[in-house]
Amino acid sequence: MFQMKQFKPQLAYLILTWMNVLIIGQSQDNFLKGVNMKSYTNQEINDLAGSALDVACSFIQEQLNVETGDLAGLFFSGNRKEIIESIFESYIRSEIGAKNEA
Numbered sequence: 001m002f003q004m005k006q007f008k009p010q011l012a013y014l015i016l017t018w019m020n021v022l023i024i025g026q027s028q029d030n031f032l033k034g035v036n037m038k039s040y041t042n043q044e045i046n047d048l049a050g051s052a053l054d055v056a057c058s059f060i061q062e063q064l065n066v067e068t069g070d071l072a073g074l075f076f077s078g079n080r081k082e083i084i085e086s087i088f089e090s091y092i093r094s095e096i097g098a099k100n101e102a
Contacts, residue, residue, distance in 0.1 A: 040096060046089060049085040052092075
């Protein structure tokens with residue numbers, strides 16, 4: 001179940017920064033200092049997609065002053081979670097592909 005109590009703001013910042021690097025290439029050299037951003041494992045892409053869903057839920061909950069992630073855990077259980085994460089994974093792969101072509 002999705003537990004917002006365990007979610008770390010630093011992790012959210014890191015994920016959003018990493019997504020920013022992937023999406024628009026901002027500060028890639030400064031962000032990872034020589035780490036090759038052109039190659040990702042399936043596990044890394046899956047983890048990023050799952051983290052993107054967590055960050056999206058966290059942002060919505062923060063804006064609505066929701067104290068727990070209980071409803072998000074129920075709402076995004078099973079098929080819904082798989083569908084959303086699959087969409088994120090497809091998007092991430094598209095961004096990586098576009099970046100590799102540049």
